[in-house]
Amino acid sequence: MESVMVILVGVLVAVATYLILSRNMIRVILGTALLSHAVHLLILTMGSLKKGNVPLLSDSDGPYTDALPQALILTAIVISFAVTAFVLVLAFRTYGTNKTDDLQELRGNADE
Amino acid sequence: MSNLLIAPMILPIMTAVILVFLRGNVRVQRLMTLVTLIVVLIISLFLLMEVEAYGIMRLDFSGWLPPYGILFVGDAFALLLVTVATVVTIACSIYAFSTIGEAHENMFFYSFVLMLVAGVNGSFLTGDIFNLFVCFEVMLLASYVLVALGGGKRQLRESLKYVLINVVASWMFLVALAYLYGAIGTLNMAHIATRVAEVGQDPVLTTISLVFLIVFSLKAGLLLFFWLPGSYSVPPTSVAALFAALLTKVGMYAIIRTFTLMFPHNQEVTHAIIAIMAVLTLIAGMAGAMGGRDVKTIATYNVLIGVGFIMLGLAIANEQAFMGVVYYLMHDMVAKAMLFLCVGMMIYLTGETVVKNMSGLIRNYPVFGWLYFVALCALVGIPPLSGFVGKILIGQGAITSGDYVLLAVGFISSIAVLYSLLRIFLASFFGETIIVLEDEVPIRKGMMGSLIMLTACMIFLGLGANYMMPFVEAAAAVLVDPSIYIDAVLRGNE
Amino acid sequence: MIIKLAVLLPFFAAALIPLVHKFIKREQIGWFVLAVPIILFALISSYIPHTANGKTFIHTLEWIPSLSINFTTYLDGLSMIFGLLITGVGSLVILYSNFYLSAKESLHHFYCYLLLFMGAMLGVVFSDNLLVLYTFWELTSVSSFLLIAFWHHRKASRAGARKAMVITVSGGVAMLVGFLMLYAMTNTFSIRELVAQVDVIQQHELFIPALLCVLLGAFTKSAQFPFHIWLPDAMEAPTPVSAYLHSATMVKAGIYLVARMTPIFGGAETWFWLVTSVGLLTLIWGSFNAVRQNDLKALLAYSTVSQLGLIMSLFGIGSLALAFDFSEELTPVFALAGFTALFHLMNHSTFKGALFMMVGIVDHEVGTRDLRRLGGLLPFMPLTFSIALIGAFAMAGLPPFNGFLSKEMFFTAVTSLQHFDVFSLESAVVWMPIVAWLASVFTFVYSMIIIFKTFFGKYHPERLDKEPHEAPFGMLVSPFILCALVVLIFFFPNVLAHYVLQPALASVYPTLPLDAITPHISPWHGFNLELFMTLGVIVLGIVLYKTKRYWSYVYTFLQPRHSFNALYEWIVTTTENTSQRVTNKYMNGYLVHYFTYIYIIFLAVIGGYFVMSGAFNFDPSTDSKVETYELMLVCIVACAAVSLLFAKSRLSSVLITGLIGYSVGFFFIIFRAPDLALTQLVVESVTTALFLVSFKYLPNIKPEPSAASTKWRNAIISVAVGSLVTIIGLTIVNYDKFEPISKYFENSYELAGGKNIVNAILGDFRAFDTMLEVVVLFIAGLGVYTLIKLRGRKEAADIENK
Amino acid sequence: MMEKVLLLALVLFIVAIALSLYRLVIGPSQPDRAIALDTVGVNLLSAIAIVSVLLSTKAFLDAILILGILSFIGTISFSKYIERGVLIERKRND
Amino acid sequence: MSVNEMIEWIAVGMILLASIVAVLSAIGMIRLPDVYTRSHAATKSATLSVLMCLLGAFIHFWLTDGYISIRLLLGIIFVFMTAPVAGHLVCRAAYRSRVPLAEESEEDELKSVLFKDER
Amino acid sequence: MKINDVILRTVVKAVVFIVLTLGIYLFFAGHNAPGGGFIGGLVLASAVVLMYLAYDIETVQKTMPFDFKKIAAIGVLLATGTAIGSVLFDVPFLSHTDAYYNLPLLGKTHLTTVTIFEAGVALTVVGVVVTIILSISEEGEEQ
Amino acid sequence: MVQFILNLVIALLWVLLKDEDYFKVSTFIAGYLVGIVILYIMHRFYGTRFYLRRVWCIISLIWMFIAELLSSSVSVMRQVVTPNLNIKPGIFTYETSLRGDWEITALALLLTLTPGSVVMEVSEEGNVFYIHAMDMEETKDQVLRSIARFERAILEVTR
Numbered sequence A: 001m002e003s004v005m006v007i008l009v010g011v012l013v014a015v016a017t018y019l020i021l022s023r024n025m026i027r028v029i030l031g032t033a034l035l036s037h038a039v040h041l042l043i044l045t046m047g048s049l050k051k052g053n054v055p056l057l058s059d060s061d062g063p064y065t066d067a068l069p070q071a072l073i074l075t076a077i078v079i080s081f082a083v084t085a086f087v088l089v090l091a092f093r094t095y096g097t098n099k100t101d102d103l104q105e106l107r108g109n110a111d112e
Numbered sequence B: 001m002s003n004l005l006i007a008p009m010i011l012p013i014m015t016a017v018i019l020v021f022l023r024g025n026v027r028v029q030r031l032m033t034l035v036t037l038i039v040v041l042i043i044s045l046f047l048l049m050e051v052e053a054y055g056i057m058r059l060d061f062s063g064w065l066p067p068y069g070i071l072f073v074g075d076a077f078a079l080l081l082v083t084v085a086t087v088v089t090i091a092c093s094i095y096a097f098s099t100i101g102e103a104h105e106n107m108f109f110y111s112f113v114l115m116l117v118a119g120v121n122g123s124f125l126t127g128d129i130f131n132l133f134v135c136f137e138v139m140l141l142a143s144y145v146l147v148a149l150g151g152g153k154r155q156l157r158e159s160l161k162y163v164l165i166n167v168v169a170s171w172m173f174l175v176a177l178a179y180l181y182g183a184i185g186t187l188n189m190a191h192i193a194t195r196v197a198e199v200g201q202d203p204v205l206t207t208i209s210l211v212f213l214i215v216f217s218l219k220a221g222l223l224l225f226f227w228l229p230g231s232y233s234v235p236p237t238s239v240a241a242l243f244a245a246l247l248t249k250v251g252m253y254a255i256i257r258t259f260t261l262m263f264p265h266n267q268e269v270t271h272a273i274i275a276i277m278a279v280l281t282l283i284a285g286m287a288g289a290m291g292g293r294d295v296k297t298i299a300t301y302n303v304l305i306g307v308g309f310i311m312l313g314l315a316i317a318n319e320q321a322f323m324g325v326v327y328y329l330m331h332d333m334v335a336k337a338m339l340f341l342c343v344g345m346m347i348y349l350t351g352e353t354v355v356k357n358m359s360g361l362i363r364n365y366p367v368f369g370w371l372y373f374v375a376l377c378a379l380v381g382i383p384p385l386s387g388f389v390g391k392i393l394i395g396q397g398a399i400t401s402g403d404y405v406l407l408a409v410g411f412i413s414s415i416a417v418l419y420s421l422l423r424i425f426l427a428s429f430f431g432e433t434i435i436v437l438e439d440e441v442p443i444r445k446g447m448m449g450s451l452i453m454l455t456a457c458m459i460f461l462g463l464g465a466n467y468m469m470p471f472v473e474a475a476a477a478v479l480v481d482p483s484i485y486i487d488a489v490l491r492g493n494e
Numbered sequence C: 001m002i003i004k005l006a007v008l009l010p011f012f013a014a015a016l017i018p019l020v021h022k023f024i025k026r027e028q029i030g031w032f033v034l035a036v037p038i039i040l041f042a043l044i045s046s047y048i049p050h051t052a053n054g055k056t057f058i059h060t061l062e063w064i065p066s067l068s069i070n071f072t073t074y075l076d077g078l079s080m081i082f083g084l085l086i087t088g089v090g091s092l093v094i095l096y097s098n099f100y101l102s103a104k105e106s107l108h109h110f111y112c113y114l115l116l117f118m119g120a121m122l123g124v125v126f127s128d129n130l131l132v133l134y135t136f137w138e139l140t141s142v143s144s145f146l147l148i149a150f151w152h153h154r155k156a157s158r159a160g161a162r163k164a165m166v167i168t169v170s171g172g173v174a175m176l177v178g179f180l181m182l183y184a185m186t187n188t189f190s191i192r193e194l195v196a197q198v199d200v201i202q203q204h205e206l207f208i209p210a211l212l213c214v215l216l217g218a219f220t221k222s223a224q225f226p227f228h229i230w231l232p233d234a235m236e237a238p239t240p241v242s243a244y245l246h247s248a249t250m251v252k253a254g255i256y257l258v259a260r261m262t263p264i265f266g267g268a269e270t271w272f273w274l275v276t277s278v279g280l281l282t283l284i285w286g287s288f289n290a291v292r293q294n295d296l297k298a299l300l301a302y303s304t305v306s307q308l309g310l311i312m313s314l315f316g317i318g319s320l321a322l323a324f325d326f327s328e329e330l331t332p333v334f335a336l337a338g339f340t341a342l343f344h345l346m347n348h349s350t351f352k353g354a355l356f357m358m359v360g361i362v363d364h365e366v367g368t369r370d371l372r373r374l375g376g377l378l379p380f381m382p383l384t385f386s387i388a389l390i391g392a393f394a395m396a397g398l399p400p401f402n403g404f405l406s407k408e409m410f411f412t413a414v415t416s417l418q419h420f421d422v423f424s425l426e427s428a429v430v431w432m433p434i435v436a437w438l439a440s441v442f443t444f445v446y447s448m449i450i451i452f453k454t455f456f457g458k459y460h461p462e463r464l465d466k467e468p469h470e471a472p473f474g475m476l477v478s479p480f481i482l483c484a485l486v487v488l489i490f491f492f493p494n495v496l497a498h499y500v501l502q503p504a505l506a507s508v509y510p511t512l513p514l515d516a517i518t519p520h521i522s523p524w525h526g527f528n529l530e531l532f533m534t535l536g537v538i539v540l541g542i543v544l545y546k547t548k549r550y551w552s553y554v555y556t557f558l559q560p561r562h563s564f565n566a567l568y569e570w571i572v573t574t575t576e577n578t579s580q581r582v583t584n585k586y587m588n589g590y591l592v593h594y595f596t597y598i599y600i601i602f603l604a605v606i607g608g609y610f611v612m613s614g615a616f617n618f619d620p621s622t623d624s625k626v627e628t629y630e631l632m633l634v635c636i637v638a639c640a641a642v643s644l645l646f647a648k649s650r651l652s653s654v655l656i657t658g659l660i661g662y663s664v665g666f667f668f669i670i671f672r673a674p675d676l677a678l679t680q681l682v683v684e685s686v687t688t689a690l691f692l693v694s695f696k697y698l699p700n701i702k703p704e705p706s707a708a709s710t711k712w713r714n715a716i717i718s719v720a721v722g723s724l725v726t727i728i729g730l731t732i733v734n735y736d737k738f739e740p741i742s743k744y745f746e747n748s749y750e751l752a753g754g755k756n757i758v759n760a761i762l763g764d765f766r767a768f769d770t771m772l773e774v775v776v777l778f779i780a781g782l783g784v785y786t787l788i789k790l791r792g793r794k795e796a797a798d799i800e801n802k
Numbered sequence D: 001m002m003e004k005v006l007l008l009a010l011v012l013f014i015v016a017i018a019l020s021l022y023r024l025v026i027g028p029s030q031p032d033r034a035i036a037l038d039t040v041g042v043n044l045l046s047a048i049a050i051v052s053v054l055l056s057t058k059a060f061l062d063a064i065l066i067l068g069i070l071s072f073i074g075t076i077s078f079s080k081y082i083e084r085g086v087l088i089e090r091k092r093n094d
Numbered sequence E: 001m002s003v004n005e006m007i008e009w010i011a012v013g014m015i016l017l018a019s020i021v022a023v024l025s026a027i028g029m030i031r032l033p034d035v036y037t038r039s040h041a042a043t044k045s046a047t048l049s050v051l052m053c054l055l056g057a058f059i060h061f062w063l064t065d066g067y068i069s070i071r072l073l074l075g076i077i078f079v080f081m082t083a084p085v086a087g088h089l090v091c092r093a094a095y096r097s098r099v100p101l102a103e104e105s106e107e108d109e110l111k112s113v114l115f116k117d118e119r
Numbered sequence F: 001m002k003i004n005d006v007i008l009r010t011v012v013k014a015v016v017f018i019v020l021t022l023g024i025y026l027f028f029a030g031h032n033a034p035g036g037g038f039i040g041g042l043v044l045a046s047a048v049v050l051m052y053l054a055y056d057i058e059t060v061q062k063t064m065p066f067d068f069k070k071i072a073a074i075g076v077l078l079a080t081g082t083a084i085g086s087v088l089f090d091v092p093f094l095s096h097t098d099a100y101y102n103l104p105l106l107g108k109t110h111l112t113t114v115t116i117f118e119a120g121v122a123l124t125v126v127g128v129v130v131t132i133i134l135s136i137s138e139e140g141e142e143q
Numbered sequence G: 001m002v003q004f005i006l007n008l009v010i011a012l013l014w015v016l017l018k019d020e021d022y023f024k025v026s027t028f029i030a031g032y033l034v035g036i037v038i039l040y041i042m043h044r045f046y047g048t049r050f051y052l053r054r055v056w057c058i059i060s061l062i063w064m065f066i067a068e069l070l071s072s073s074v075s076v077m078r079q080v081v082t083p084n085l086n087i088k089p090g091i092f093t094y095e096t097s098l099r100g101d102w103e104i105t106a107l108a109l110l111l112t113l114t115p116g117s118v119v120m121e122v123s124e125e126g127n128v129f130y131i132h133a134m135d136m137e138e139t140k141d142q143v144l145r146s147i148a149r150f151e152r153a154i155l156e157v158t159r
């Protein structure tokens, strides 16, 4: 399963990268969102999968699956949510003032 | 006692939150910001003395012993940077008091500044690699807001680029963390170091360290500086100065820790790559600074030169070079803040950014002009100002290690700095004055005060170098011999 | 101790000037300032008897002792000579400028810079510590910069100042490297200790690099070929400054350095060749170019260049005295060159100072320095003429002036090369004397030009701005004192030699027996080669002067665009323009490009290393079991992700991303992470909702307008990045050298009182992360609020953001 | 045996999700996508229930309820978005 | 086969049935001609499948662990209450955003009311 | 014809209680079961958002007249405050104290500062999520 | 509502009367049952129906919901598996006599769960439903037939 997941992560990363390399700001933001999903899965996979029970002492006896990556991912999810929210707002404010969502047209130049 | 270690991070955060309730009361906001920062400064100075006297200090949060809990580790290196960062923030805040405007102040401006400095201080102090990520994010989120705050067309546009690149970088950081945890199974930096040392840094671990290198390089502006020029040129002066002083430093700090503490065992590969990246950064910085036609561009590319130079010191990697790195980091924080404040002030006074459209400022604003000149000399590394000591130490390190190419590039860069900054001085400060007396925009006391404060710091860091040396030596000792750090962290709980 | 005060006094005085400026009249500042060099001169002179007896004085004030950087002053013969020059000429120049500069100028600035310079210069010559020397060295560059740019409203002043600063500071940086290398060899910055360890240094592999670096510093400072180009431009400074800095003192710092370093580097072949040939080249190039100048000051500038070359070459030849073991016969002959260098150093300061002041007077009283406009001034300015006469004759090497003595000795030195065959000198034996002699001819010619083109010939009142008349008495005092010295030295050279030159010689040749190498100077030394050379100089000089218009077309071969100046300008502008072009080319504001660079570097560094290191390892046998439904889910997610690339509306894109997010949540369930699953599901929904809310303010997405090639490039990069992440991941999955630390947390109930391990980690073991994560969330919330509420300022008020 | 049956059921649910995904991608109209997403959510919910049974853990039962809530909120959001382009109005103006 | 086991098989059977219903309703989502008819499939069959599945799970936990899951019950209630609302909202949104009815459709009494000013 | 949201609103009125209860339950459950401050907060926020979706900002503001920014700030202060509180007792920063108390009605209860910490987390989450969604939603109205 | 609270009070009294060492759920339930008996005897004094009867009505209404859901799902699935779809969808109106948010909502939900129909709009006044039928011929009659039943069941609960 680990290998399968790593490959899935690779696919997600590739798609995310392609999106990040596009000109449309929404696509780029979606790319970063997708990248964060991929990364969270990667962290979980790196903590080795399905090799134990749910890490709840009340629910089952050990061995438990590695709980630390789960805690890390939780923090990461929250942070990525915060960041995504901010980026979205920034993006539409930028669109609102610059009247374009094409990052190519947002290059700006020296004589402004 | 060791609880004080948290103060540089928690006090700004708490004040920042409290300021939310004081919206509208600008005076109280300013006062609280200033008081908090001064308290943090006093505490960090105190901690510095303690650490110098009794060795590395650590604070295990909730009392969980490393490597299981998170901890702050106060060594001289971290605390020096915390101290200087706080000083710079004080200066930039004072500058902001008289320039930023009520609209910003009522939009939680000081809260964000405090959060930024909290994130920076936390990044310096933390001993846990995942916590470093979180501290980074505190800093970055605050910087995202600050860079975009109240922006028009151009500011928002550049902010978006800055934010997007940094977001991608942050997620790359997580990739690196995932790999690290997968391979090493721990997050405490000292513990990582012992585990890496245990197996010798094999190619897999070196690969991981390189992922970290790329991630931190994005933050440090080491070769991956593409976000930097745009985003430093748009925010208000005090923010730009704060960015120039702090943001890249945190990235560099992380790189330094990574390759002195956690992954120091494969230097033929890692340090060679760092050296190449540093040289390329220097070249890019020199090109940008020499080719720049407006003050902001010139100042911005000077930031890159600073980055490249410091990273040269890391690539050289011997005791003298590390001392130089520590010293130059401190200098660069102060001097870059100064440079950006000066540049911002020039724009404020003239409404111009292009060098040749300004002239004769020194007649109208003599004190300001001379302060800029002092900053120029400091940045070039002219003794006895702050840039000199670090430069010499890195130079000595390079000679000791026989890295003559790095030495040459590094020292040539200071000529580029001279050339680019001198151009501003000659074209904008010297020359026929074009501002008639009636049109003179007055410089407010706060603005001048912050410049004088930073200048005093630069002079102190140069002339008073001897007072700094014990700390710098202590800091470099840890970089040279990570076991000091590791022992301090993992002592007594194996 | 006293010497330390001597060094610091000018700085204190300089710091006082802004205060003094408030309390006394502008015109009086100069008199206040004048006290400083006079006091110092007196002070330093009082040490002459001691130094003449070979005593030295040393005192240390700690600066950065841990880096062995200390403010150590060292007074010996060599520093004495320079100390006297700096304070002596300094006094005269300040006296002179009190009359020369109009009270309308910002005198407080002027004197402040001048005092800074004086202090810095004293610091250079009295410092024993190399880094302190370097400190003062750069300070002289800085103060010189300020003085050159004194009339900074003039473009030429600024350009000259910049050129001087860039070249001299660059040289200083090189010199610093040299010093650092010396430190690396010996672990000391003290010159005295270096001299003591000269054997160590000369054995060291860094010896030659250090030598080159130090010489680079000396050559740039002393305006040696081809770095001389800054000096003529520096003449934009007020004339007293030119007299002081650019002829008597600062440019001699390089000479000082060479003299100081002779005990360390002298005797090395490279040192000899470089110093001598660069010196001679500078000598001839300077004198040759001086002849063509139309501006009197420019002429003097080139003349200074040339004279500095002369002194430099003398030190080069003098270094031969250290090249082999002491011999009664040979050593004194070479040491004579060193002696002559010191002697000419003094002489040059006297006559060149006088000449500069003379030019200043002419400029001041007539309003021009242009030789094409000057002429026939003798009747109006007889006293000035006498200054010019004495100065120029001394420079030309005519008796009864001091220049004659040193120039004769110079000829002796260059011709003495023929006697010896160290360093395979055969070729040098021939060309060096010839170059020296030719240069003297040109020197003679331009000396004559100074006198005759200015004071004789036809008087053209219409070409002058002012009615010419003799200078005020005050302005004449200083040059006359110098002229008096020029004459006095000719008649009593050995007094000078005994009290000043000999002790200095001891510093240059610390290992040689002083009495044996100190020559006796006499104006008449019989009919020897030197005398004939001098006669030749005079004859050919007169011929050349008279026939100048016939041969001066040779200068047209040297078009301005072929000069070193042009080269410098070309380098500077090309660097600037190329830099700007290249920077603008890649820093073009396209985010896509930036991302492309980032990814390419990412691939190059990490992929490059990972592939080359051969660390890849893939072993699925240790994997946990894959269920059919899991595989299907994986496929669904992969397909959804790929379909995202082709989604045409923003809504579908967001929905597909949301779906992937939900699937990730489901994976969390499969992989036994209930807390994660809960969080992921909620967060994904909220995020999707945010997208939808924001879509009101965003346009629908359009198809990417990029060219197919761009798309392919992006696709290749993406696939590469994905693959790299995968292969590293696969390798690490199978990397099991360490147990994760997480076993510890399984005791969460005993340790933290919670049965949910993840929550115990979040709330207790790693509560700090959680706390900060809350802070991050808070900043984001507040940030979104401000971003929306705080509108951009009006463009007019937006000057800061231009 | 029981486990096999449950796995089969799980596979069937995933098939249902995949089919809905087809609708999600193809559309053609926006409401189609909203319905599809709702279906995906609901089926996912069932799948979680089965996984819970398979792993015989109660840890995920909250997730079921939450997913139910979210899928409801999601559908409301989408339909409001499709209908009005706005999710939250300041003051109902119709 | 004990009673318990039998009931458990019933639970499993319900789950299996639920999955079949889910697939069928998903096929309906594909096959049916317009968004309105597809919403029938979603709001009815899909909901039924969920309810059955949850009920199966509920029975399973009750039997094996003696655990009465309030959360599952709440979940069932929740889905039951909200599914028709969702169907209603989506259909309304579709109609108001002018998604056309299938070609086979007969009469449309809403059109005249909603879009009366047109045509 | 104007939109009549009666069905939606009525159902939401009923359903929102389930959501709120679940949120509070999850908040307290975190100690031994999945849940905790963050998820609890998110679910509570979802309840609020659900209200906003079914009604409109002004109506909801009337029933819940909070400044959600300040709620978030109070949350952060609670979280950091409990952390700093430990400093006063001279134990490492962030140390949690817990004890069992015999409370009337509830009996023996496990009380810990972690709960306050988590309450801070939950409040922040609610405050921030609602602030963000409201800010964005109000943006258009002012333009 | 009053009856329910009264019932709770009785149960609580029961618990207090029992005066046990600590609170027992079983005692409470016993008290509650006692309360039900008392209230059933007394409910006519209050002039309202016995509250548990309403509970029974709710249960039967819910059962109606479930039954509708089952039958409608079957009908949808039947159509899905039918090889040749031969349906004629359409929209028709229905005017109800029910009033009040809860009644209208309940009816709308029920109608939506009925085989082949989805309520698309409710008029502003809330009395007219616009219903989409999967197959006009089959559904319309069916709906109109069952709708009276639904209204009755709802009124049982609410009034």
Ligand code: NA
Residues within 6 Å of the ligand: A046, B182, B183, C732, C733, C734, C735, C736
């Ligand atoms: Na592993």
Ligand code: NA
Residues within 6 Å of the ligand: G072, G110, G111, G112, G113, G114, G115, G116, G117, G118
């Ligand atoms: Na129906």
